[in-house]
Amino acid sequence: EVQLVESGGGLVQPGGSLRLSCAASEYTTEAWCMGWFRQAPGKEREGIADIDSDGSTTYASSVKGRFTISQDSATNTLYLQMDRLKPEDTAMYYCAADWSGYCAGGPGPRQSDFGYWGQGTQVTVTS
Numbered sequence: 044e045v046q047l048v049e050s051g052g053g054l055v056q057p058g059g060s061l062r063l064s065c066a067a068s069e070y071t072t073e074a075w076c077m078g079w080f081r082q083a084p085g086k087e088r089e090g091i092a093d094i095d096s097d098g099s100t101t102y103a104s105s106v107k108g109r110f111t112i113s114q115d116s117a118t119n120t121l122y123l124q125m126d127r128l129k130p131e132d133t134a135m136y137y138c139a140a141d142w143s144g145y146c147a148g149g150p151g152p153r154q155s156d157f158g159y160w161g162q163g164t165q166v167t168v169t170s
Contacts, residue, residue, distance in 0.1 A: 045069055045159050047138050052164030059128050059168070065121040065138030065161055076141040078152030079112060079123045081134035081166075088137070090152035092123060101149025106132075128168045135163040 051063040063079070078093035091103045092112040100112050111124040121138050139157035147156055 045071060045140065045142075047140060047159055047161035049136065049138050049161040049164040052136060052166045054167045054169065055128055056170055057129055057168055060124070060126045061128065061166060063123040063125065063136055063138075063164060063166075065123075067119040067121070067140060070116075070119055070142075072142045072144075074144045076144070076146035076152070076156065077114065077121045078139050078141075078146070078157060079110075079121075080137045080139060080152065080154065081132075082137070083131075083134040086134075088154055089134075090154060093146045093149060093152035094121070095146040097145060099146060101146065101151055103151035107150075125166070128166075130168045133166060133168050135165050137161055137163045 046068040048066045076095040080088050080090050082088040091106045094100045094112045109127045113122045138161045140159040141157045
């Protein structure tokens with residue numbers, strides 16, 4: 044079974060940057076969609092960015108212009124570059140994969156489209 048392992052979370056001051064990584068044990072299909080989600084305490088999980096095998100990306104309005112999703116096919120690794128971080132970005136961040144085809148079209152990924160999830164990595168933005 045495909046495994047997804049996130050890393051890169053941590054504590055950062057407002058205005059700072061972090062880069063999250065998500066290592067996939069394998070990519071099982073040529074057409075795929077991968078996404079980043081986050082969930083803050085007491086809130087629903089939010090889809091924030093996705094990328095598919097064609098390189099198309101979409102972003103939720105809450106992160107557009109500050110976060111960048113990318114993917115390295117050589118290492119099967121998904122990234123999320125997070126810049127100009129705000130306290131409201133504090134959450135557990137999850138990567139997810141959908142091997143059934145391209146992303147749905149956004150903005151941002153839909154939780155119901157994804158069947159494979161990582162365990163999450165915590166991001167805390169505080170002064």
